Structure formats: C-alpha cells, structure tokens
Amino acid sequence: MYLDSSTVSRSITGATGGNFESLAASTVAASTSITDTIGTTTVSLTADPTIAEGGNITYTASLGATAHGDVLVTITGGSVITIASGSTSGTVSVAAPDEDVYLDSSTVSRSITGATGGNFESLAASTVAASTSITDTIGTTTVSLTADPTIAEGGNITYTASLGATAHGGTCW
Numbered sequence: 001m002y003l004d005s006s007t008v009s010r011s012i013t014g015a016t017g018g019n020f021e022s023l024a025a026s027t028v029a030a031s032t033s034i035t036d037t038i039g040t041t042t043v044s045l046t047a048d049p050t051i052a053e054g055g056n057i058t059y060t061a062s063l064g065a066t067a068h069g070d071v072l073v074t075i076t077g078g079s080v081i082t083i084a085s086g087s088t089s090g091t092v093s094v095a096a097p098d099e100d101v102y103l104d105s106s107t108v109s110r111s112i113t114g115a116t117g118g119n120f121e122s123l124a125a126s127t128v129a130a131s132t133s134i135t136d137t138i139g140t141t142t143v144s145l146t147a148d149p150t151i152a153e154g155g156n157i158t159y160t161a162s163l164g165a166t167a168h169g170g171t172c173w
Contacts, residue, residue, distance in 0.1 A: 005036045040122040041065045043073055043083075043115045047130035053137045055096045059110060059130060062089040068119035076110040083118070096134055105136045141165040 011029040042064045048057050061073040061081040071083040073090070083090035096108065109132075112125040142164040148157055 006034050008032050008034060038122050039120070040124050041118070041120045042124050042126055043071065043112065044126040044128065045073070045075060045110065045112050045130040047110065047132045050133045050135060051096050052135050053096060054098045056093045057096050057108065057132045058091050058093050060089055060091045061112070061115075063087075063118070065120070067117070069117050071118040071123070072114075072116050073112055073125075074114040075112055079110075085118075096132070106134045108132050108134060139165070 009029045009031040011027065012025040015023050015025045017023075044062050046060045046062070051057050059075060059079070059081060061071075061075075061083055063071065063083060066088055067083050067085050069085050071090075073081040073083065075081065075092075077094065079092050079094050081090045081092045094110075097106065109129040111127070111129045115123055115125045117123075144162050144164075146160045146162070151157055
C-alpha cells in the first residue's frame with residue numbers, strides 16, 4: 001500500500017539431486033518489476049436533507065477506507081470536520097439561516113474545500129456538494145382590537161389595535 005515501485009531479484013545459490021552426471025546452477029538472476037498502484041481514498045460530504053429556519057445542519061464527511069490517523073476536512077464557510085483515527089466518518093453542526101420574514105424556503109450548499117491526514121497514500125475530496133433545504137417557518141402574529149368600555153352619549157369611541165410582534169413596515173387596518 002505504501003511501497004513505491006521496486007524490483008525483486010533472486011538467483012540460484014546451489015542445486016543438488018536429480019541423478020545428473022553434472023548439475024550446474026545458472027548464475028543469471030531472475031528479476032520481477034513490481035509497479036505501484038496508488039491507492040486513492042475518497043472523502044465525501046453529506047448533510048441533513050431538510051431543516052427548519054434557525055435550526056442546525058449536520059454535515060457528515062465519510063471516507064472510503066478507515067483512517068490511520070486523524071483526518072481534517074474543511075468545508076465551505078470554514079467549518080472543520082474531524083474524522084478520528086480508526087473511524088470512517090465525522091460530523092459537524094452548523095447553524096441554519098435564522099427566520100427571515102422576506103425569504104421563503106431556500107437551499108444551503110456546502111462543499112469540501114480541503115482534506116488532510118489519515119496516513120493515506122492518496123486522499124481525494126469528492127466535488128459533489130451537500131445541499132440542505134431550509135423550510136420557512138411561518139410565524140403568526142396576532143392583531144387584537146380593544147375599545148373604550150364606556151363613553152358618554154355623543155362622545156368619541158377610541159379603538160386600539162395591538163400587534164403581538166414588532167411590525168417590519170407599515171401596517172394598515
């Protein structure tokens with residue numbers, strides 16, 4: 001696995017038997033070239049398929065072979081996933097976008113930007129992005145109406161409308 005190309009040579013050091021009148025061993029060595037096939041291990045990235053606004057997305061980095069040392073996988077945005085020696089996967093939790101009253105559902109995609117360690121002959125990062133659909137959580141705000149409980153005849157009634165949350169723009173009734 002970690003051995004570069006090499007040559008193995010062997011020669012006869014002595015020969016006996018066979019009931020020959022004279023048995024002479026050749027001094028020419030037999031050689032075999034061993035070519036090194038680079039073993040590439042790939043690390044890939046997956047994520048929660050769907051999460052609500054303001055939740056946490058779990059990203060999982062997975063190796064095609066067991067790590068023989070810690071592997072550090074960096075993803076878009078700078079988060080780092082550690083795959084411990086002896087393991088094939090690791091996770092990191094990243095905050096999903098918060099509630100945005102002007103934004104409906106959206107998608108967050110992250111990719112592997114770097115991977116090191118693991119004592120592999122060759123470590124390659126998958127180029128496939130991990131995507132998560134962010135569902136829009138609909139926040140209901142209540143508007144309530146109150147009025148003066150009593151007034152004198154001919155007086156003006158005062159009505160008060162109240163919102164259960166701060167308005168983000170003009171509100172008309």
